[in-house]
Structures are given as structure tokens and as C-alpha cells.
């Protein structure tokens with residue numbers, strides 16, 4: 188043992204569970220990294236925390252959120268509740284966005300996400316002649332200002348088409364030279380979806396970045412651009428760097444068709460994100476009863492090896508007039524809508540807001556010696572219980588520094604006694 192190792196650790200979080208069914212461990216932290224994980228670890232530490240048997244995991248990963256257009260319900264009207272209306276209403280509002288306005292709304296959402304245990308997110312930011320670079324400038328500031336708690340990557344996003352508006356392409360190109368981390372497209376709003384897909388890939392190749400498409404938002408399996416995305420991914424050798432979001436028409440397919448598509452996605456290294464809150468809100472508006480759910484069966488795809496995630500998408504706007512940026516809630520919503528009951532499926536759902544979502548973003552996600560000490564505590568015995576019970580998020584650390592603390596619930600009995608209660 189060297190002299191340096193005899194010095195006290197910076198932090199030890201005692202009595203936490205890291206794997207289902209195993210005895211609690213103590214996690215010791217030095218210089219922002221996990222230095223030891225052992226049962227009843229004897230050590231001195233500058234800061235010591237009682238983990239009370241909570242589940243410790245590496246935090247939630249939101250693979251798909253739109254910080255720039257969050258919290259604009261007061262500027263939009265929702266009459267139809269359709270995708271077309273949401274795009275139209277948001278485009279109108281977007282033209283009036285100012286940098287400080289975007290910053291204020293986005294920071295509120297990011298702070299809620301932090302308190303809900305999110306440690307990493309991919310945010311889309313619309314860059315086009317209406318938004319200019321104002322939203323982009325604001326979200327770059329957010330990325331920097333909240334790096335103490337959450338790693339944010341910025342996807343420069345063409346929400347309203349490319350081929351009919353070539354200025355957008357040049358603006359996205361400029362953003363990728365100026366701090367955007369990846370490129371996002373939306374073929375279904377473009378008059379020439381195939382050219383749109385190719386233009387997005389051309390930018391990805393030029394800047395050597397990943398691609399994320401909003402894809403196939405309908406209930407009609409015949410209306411699909413998935414074959415073109417698969418072909419382009421293989422042609423350009425972009426396997427492992429392509430994600431697709433929504434793909435709600437998969438909800439209209441039978442198991443055999445889903446399995447066939449799953450195999451193609453797995454072979455092509457294309458990840459899939461479901462956005463249950465939005466997919467449920469916008470789909471099936473022509474039905475006045477037995478409304479289709481419109482949520483792609485991510486768990487079926489995961490079973491065949493597709494990298495899948497569940498994400499927030501929108502918060503309080505015409506795409507989703509609800510939201511609190513809680514991935515714990517979103518995981519539970521998906522499991523409920525997908526009618527899942529078995530532990531294996533529910534464990535996969537927990538991964539879709541954690542380990543699998545991180546894999547989609549090409550980032551590590553694990554608690555072991557040598558890894559960054561980014562740790563979130565959940566009031567649950569394991570991930571399956573967390574999803575079933577919408578577990579309370581207790582506290583979190585990023586790189587060894589505590590980034591939030593939600594306190595402990597208190598039951599106030601009528602006799603006036605104040606009890607701290609371990610629920």
C-alpha cells in the first residue's frame with residue numbers, strides 16, 4: 188500500500204445495494220472515481236453518508252429531450268392534439284424565442300431532471316431560419332452551466348425539413364463546426380424524405396458525428412422511411428452511431444413483422460427510442476373509442492438485441508402538454524402501457540432509462556472500481572422494484588461531488604411528534 192492510499196477517502200457511501208439480491212456494500216470515492224466497493228469497508232473518509240440500504244446505480248440517461256421548446260404551453264393553443272398541429276404551433280412560437288428565454292425555460296427543466304436522478308441527456312435543438320442560432324446559443328450555455336450535475340450532448344436538429352429550405356442545411360453545418368455534438372433529422376416532414384436522409388448522413392460524415400432521426404410518426408406501417416435509414420446506415424458504415432425515435436407505426440405490426448424489423452435494426456446497429464408521453468398523446472386522434480396506444484414495442488425489439496431506450500421527449504408544449512423530466516415515471520408509464528409483468532421485462536425497462544440508453548449514446552454506465560463516482564440512490568431494493576413502484580429518487584453525486592439531495596419524507600403525526608420515516 189502506498190502512502191497516498193492511507194489518506195482518508197474523499198467520500199464513502201455506506202450500506203447501499205448495487206445488485207439484486209446481494210448484500211449491501213460501501214462505496215469509497217477518491218478524486219472523483221470509485222476507489223473501492225466492499226461489504227463493511229473499514230476506512231476513513233472526509234465525508235460519510237449512510238445509504239440506508241437504498242439502491243445505488245449510475246443514474247438515469249435521457250436519450251431524447253427537447254430543452255429548447257419546453258414549457259411553452261402559455262404561447263400555444265392545442266385544439267386537435269395532432270402532430271401536424273404541434274409542429275405548426277411550435278414553429279410559430281419558435282420564431283419569437285430569445286436566447287435568455289430559452290435559457291430560463293431549459294434551465295428549469297434541467298434542474299428538475301437533475302433532481303429526478305438524470306446524469307446524462309441528449310437534447311435536440313432546432314436550428315433553422317426561424318430559430319436562428321438563439322436556441323443553440325442558450326443550450327450551449329446550459330450544457331456548460333449544468334456540467335456539475337449532468338452531461339448534456341446537443342443534437343443540431345432539422346424539425347421542419349431540409350430540401351425545401353436549403354438555408355437550414357448550411358446552418359446545421361455551421362452548428363456542427365461550433366459545438367453541436369451530433370446531427371438530427373425528421374424525414375416525415377420533408378417533401379423529399381429520401382434526400383433528407385442522405386443530406387443528414389452527408390453532414391454526419393463531414394463532421395464525423397452520430398445521427399438521430401425522428402422517424403415514422405403514424406399508425407400506418409406502409410408509411411415508412413425505415414428501409415432508407417437502414418440502407419444508408421449500412422452504405423455509410425454508420426452502424427452503432429444511428430438512433431431512431433418514435434417509429435410509432437411499429438405499434439401497428441404483429442409479432443412476426445416486429446421480429447423481422449428487430450433483426451434488421453440489430454444487424455445494422457440502429458438504436459430505437461420510444462417516447463411514451465408524446466406517442467400516447469398525439470396518436471390515434473381519429474378514434475373516438477378503443478384509441479390505439481401508438482407506442483413501439485421496445486421490449487420486443489430489446490429481446491432480439493436492439494439497443495433501446497425510453498425517453499422524455501417534450502415537456503409542457505403542444506407535443507406533450509405534461510411533464511416533469513422524470514425518467515423513473517416514464518419507465519413506469521412504458522411498462523404499464525406495454526402491459527409488462529415479469530421481472531425480466533421490467534429489468535429491461537429499467538435498463539432502457541439507464542444502461543441501454545447510455546449504450547445508445549456510446550457512453551459508459553456502470554458502478555465499479557475505477558469508474559467515475561457518478562451515483563444516484565433510489566428508494567428501492569433493485570431496478571425492477573424501482574420501475575414497479577416509481578421509486579423515490581433520494582440523492583446523487585457526479586464525479587464524486589454531491590449534486591442534489593431530495594431530503595427524506597416526514598410523516599407528521601397528530602400528536603405533534605415529528606418522525607423521520609424510512610419508507
Ligand SMILES: [Zn+2]
Nearest residue numbers: 253401432500
Ligand atoms: Zn423528439
